[in-house]
Amino acid sequence: MELTGAEILTRCLAEEGVEYVFGYPGGAVLEIYDAIFRQDKFRHVLVRHEQAAVHAADAYSRSSDKVGVALVTSGPGATNAVTGIATAYMDSIPMVVISGQVNRPAIGLDAFQEVDMVGITRPCVKHNFLVKDISQLAETIKKAFYIAASGRPGPVVVDIPKDVTQQKAKFSYPASIQMRAYTPAQKGHPGQIKKAAQLLLDAKRPLLYIGGGVVLGNAADEVREISRMLGLPVTNTLMGLGAHPGNDQQNIGMLGMHGTFEANMTMQNCDVLLAVGARFDDRVISVPQHFLSSPKKIIHIDIDPSSIAKRVKVDVPIVGHVKDVLADLIGAIQQSDHKQADITNWWKQIEAWRAPNSLHFDQGSDIIMPQFVVQKLYEVTGGNAFVTSDVGQHQMFAAQYYRFPEPKRWINSGGLGTMGFGLPAAMGVKLAHPDADVCCITGEASIQMNIQELSTCKQYHVPVKVINLNNRYLGMVRQWQEFFYGNRYSESYMDALPDFVKLAEAYGHVGMRIDKPADVEGALREAMALKDRLVFMDFLTDQQANVFPMVQNGKGLTQMDLPPHMRNLQIAPPTPVNERDYGNLC
Amino acid sequence: MRHILSILLENEAGALSRVAGLFSARNYNIESLTVAPTEDKTLSRMTIVTTGSDDIIEQITKQLNKLIDVVKVIDLNESDHIERELMLIKVRATGKDREEMKRMAEIFRGHIIDVTEKTYTIEMTGPGHKLDAFIKAIDPALILETVRTGASGIGRGERILKV
Ligand SMILES: Cc1ncc(C[n+]2csc(CCOP(=O)(O)OP(=O)(O)O)c2C)c(N)n1
Numbered sequence: 001m002e003l004t005g006a007e008i009l010t011r012c013l014a015e016e017g018v019e020y021v022f023g024y025p026g027g028a029v030l031e032i033y034d035a036i037f038r039q040d041k042f043r044h045v046l047v048r049h050e051q052a053a054v055h056a057a058d059a060y061s062r063s064s065d066k067v068g069v070a071l072v073t074s075g076p077g078a079t080n081a082v083t084g085i086a087t088a089y090m091d092s093i094p095m096v097v098i099s100g101q102v103n104r105p106a107i108g109l110d111a112f113q114e115v116d117m118v119g120i121t122r123p124c125v126k127h128n129f130l131v132k133d134i135s136q137l138a139e140t141i142k143k144a145f146y147i148a149a150s151g152r153p154g155p156v157v158v159d160i161p162k163d164v165t166q167q168k169a170k171f172s173y174p175a176s177i178q179m180r181a182y183t184p185a186q187k188g189h190p191g192q193i194k195k196a197a198q199l200l201l202d203a204k205r206p207l208l209y210i211g212g213g214v215v216l217g218n219a220a221d222e223v224r225e226i227s228r229m230l231g232l233p234v235t236n237t238l239m240g241l242g243a244h245p246g247n248d249q250q251n252i253g254m255l256g257m258h259g260t261f262e263a264n265m266t267m268q269n270c271d272v273l274l275a276v277g278a279r280f281d282d283r284v285i286s287v288p289q290h291f292l293s294s295p296k297k298i299i300h301i302d303i304d305p306s307s308i309a310k311r312v313k314v315d316v317p318i319v320g321h322v323k324d325v326l327a328d329l330i331g332a333i334q335q336s337d338h339k340q341a342d343i344t345n346w347w348k349q350i351e352a353w354r355a356p357n358s359l360h361f362d363q364g365s366d367i368i369m370p371q372f373v374v375q376k377l378y379e380v381t382g383g384n385a386f387v388t389s390d391v392g393q394h395q396m397f398a399a400q401y402y403r404f405p406e407p408k409r410w411i412n413s414g415g416l417g418t419m420g421f422g423l424p425a426a427m428g429v430k431l432a433h434p435d436a437d438v439c440c441i442t443g444e445a446s447i448q449m450n451i452q453e454l455s456t457c458k459q460y461h462v463p464v465k466v467i468n469l470n471n472r473y474l475g476m477v478r479q480w481q482e483f484f485y486g487n488r489y490s491e492s493y494m495d496a497l498p499d500f501v502k503l504a505e506a507y508g509h510v511g512m513r514i515d516k517p518a519d520v521e522g523a524l525r526e527a528m529a530l531k532d533r534l535v536f537m538d539f540l541t542d543q544q545a546n547v548f549p550m551v552q553n554g555k556g557l558t559q560m561d562l563p564p565h566m567r568n569l570q571i572a573p574p575t576p577v578n579e580r581d582y583g584n585l586c
Numbered sequence: 587m588r589h590i591l592s593i594l595l596e597n598e599a600g601a602l603s604r605v606a607g608l609f610s611a612r613n614y615n616i617e618s619l620t621v622a623p624t625e626d627k628t629l630s631r632m633t634i635v636t637t638g639s640d641d642i643i644e645q646i647t648k649q650l651n652k653l654i655d656v657v658k659v660i661d662l663n664e665s666d667h668i669e670r671e672l673m674l675i676k677v678r679a680t681g682k683d684r685e686e687m688k689r690m691a692e693i694f695r696g697h698i699i700d701v702t703e704k705t706y707t708i709e710m711t712g713p714g715h716k717l718d719a720f721i722k723a724i725d726p727a728l729i730l731e732t733v734r735t736g737a738s739g740i741g742r743g744e745r746i747l748k749v
Binding site for chain 2: 118128
């Protein structure tokens with residue numbers, strides 16, 4: 001029997017086990033929408049803006065092990081999707097975005113609602129396709145899912161002209177895919193793994209530095225095992241939150257621009273660094289010259305060869321799937337006849353750095369500190385919620401004070417830093433985990449970038465909790481203006497804010513305003529108890545609160561601006577590392 | 587340093603723009619780029635001349651390999667290779683210059699492939715520096731038009747680039 005291109009597409013999605021498609025209709029995809037209407041394998045969620053469709057699909061994927069799917073029409077639908085696609089690309093999220101295209105004969109003629117989607121998304125996709133022939137449609141979809149989810153994951157765009165969706169062809173879905181040009185590595189090199197094992201055993205000041213790759217590669221168990229086995233201190237990037245339990249004694253917190261004092265000091269002063277699924281991003285190590293000024297041997301495990309030695313020189317590069325490589329590395333350590341060097345002094349040093357608690361803040365009785373809200377949320381939810389965030393100070397507070405015990409619970413736009421991500425992301429997560437608590441920590445500016453999704457949440461009964469840390473400022477911008485622009489608050493004040501409580505109510509949800517510290521916990525408890533309602537909590541927080549510690553652009557990791565209580569502390573410098581201690585392995 | 591990269595890529599629409607886009611997006615140098623299908627119709631062969639430190643060339647190679655359409659990349663500089671470029675150059679050839687131009691073309695093993703009363707069009711192949719040398723050797727005032735293909739390269743001897 002012959003099917004239309006649109007029917008073939010919906011059948012392919014069903015074959016892939018797709019549960020939700022997030023999208024928005026338009027002329028070029030009406031055939032597809034008609035086919036969606038006539039099937040019952042997956043559900044479609046009608047968002048209010050295409051950017052939100054892509055964020056929702058992205059977060060659906062981040063919080064589960066599935067590939068997110070978004071569907072948009074040609075032209076304006078496609079361009080609206082681009083920010084979402086770039087967001088997923090920067091964080092390596094597996095996703096398939098299907099966009100409609102004008103009829104094939106009209107392509108290139110500036111037709112109504114035409115845009116060169118393949119061209120426009122080229123720099124921000126893992127790969128993209130224009131389906132020019134219906135005979136290729138099924139195979140292309142199969143390839144798209146395979147490419148999106150394998151190797152270093154990423155978004156794949158499939159652009160389908162309307163007349164292809166209307167044509168008819170026989171449907172058969174390929175069982176597997178072979179691509180001669182695309183064969184992602186899996187196993188790491190045994191010789192390199194052995195070298196890494198020896199380096200780690202000989203290290204006097206080892207550090208395990210983990211990133212989003214551990215989350216994406218489902219390697220949290222292996223990370224825990226190797227850190228236990230060797231008693232390693234563990235630090236994580238913003239994307240690696242939860243990949244090692246944030247409440248574990250060996251976890252010294254997030255590092256980088258807003259990392260803890262102990263994490264940054266440990267990073268700078270370690271002698272052997274085991275980097276796993278982390279890419280030495282500029283928000284993590286600041287400038288390489290400073291970072292490398294104290295000598296250390298670097299072992300770098302990553303599935304993407306181009307991530308290795310991109311920013312810093314690496315002594316032991318290992319390309320492979322982090323889960324497999326770590327398992328092999330654990331094996332190599334167990335089999336080694338080397339005895340592990342004593343690292344008790346290293347831990348003493350780290351504890352000394354940890355003692356002053358660089359995340360300490362003062363919660364008085366008058367004004368709510370944003371940190372306090374996150375801390376209370378952590379307590380009230382027992383650390384078990386999925387937390388999405390937008391971008392700004394609230395994002396950093398969320399990262400610093402919600403100590404994620406598990407991976408895939410922290411959903412944020414780390415690479416692109418996309419304001420407007422949080423609410424649609426929460427929607428995607430809640431649909432993937434209907435029984436879990438899902439909280440969106442946001443700011444009054446960020447939330448307004450996709451606030452229309454409150455409507456989608458109403459239509460599909462998606463009871464997420466919105467925690468608006470409302471400081472009446474583009475807080476992060478204000479902080480930078482204080483640090484770098486002599487307090488000239490150019491356009492960083494959010495005037496004419498809506499009444500968020502009324503706004504939430506207008507959309508049919510529950511709104512709450514909280515302006516006293518004493519009310520924070522109670523409000524959170526009340527909101528969390530309203531299981532089947534979306535609650536929008538507008539916390540009026542301190543307008544002056546800043547994120548500390550902070551490493552300013554261009555400075556070394558240890559040159560942090562510290563919170564007030566640490567500014568006059570004497571902290572002993574670490575003893576220098578002796579080159580000979582390394583052995584001569586590399 | 588100057589490097590000459592040879593790339594086999596799927597003969598798919600958009601493949602060329604992906605490679606070119608990679609160079610511009612990542613701020614890599616591109617001196618020349620040539621591309622054409624190979625004896626296997628599903629594959630194209632591309633030659634890119636670029637410059638950069640060893641680290642940059644390593645990144646370029648890795649990034650190219652990451653493109654889904656790229657089947658194989660080699661750096662021809664890693665061993666002996668042959669490099670050729672084609673130039674078509676139209677020169678003024680009148681009076682005493684006419685004989686002189688013919689002699690120069692012969693010295694450089696070029697062929698005059700089009701003749702008018704006032705002009706010659708010369709076809710010349712060789713490594714880029716030979717073509718540069720020819721341009722330098724003749725009177726610049728006589729050059730009417732040049733067109734060059736950019737380098738193509740191939741490994742010497744047994745070394746081959748194939749799937
Ligand atoms: C789409 C987008 N535009 C601009 C920015 C730059 N930016 C980063 S943080 C920020 C301020 C965010 O303010 P708010 O959401 O209120 O959060 P706060 O920092 O106050 O917690 C801005 C404008 C961005 N990240 N994304």
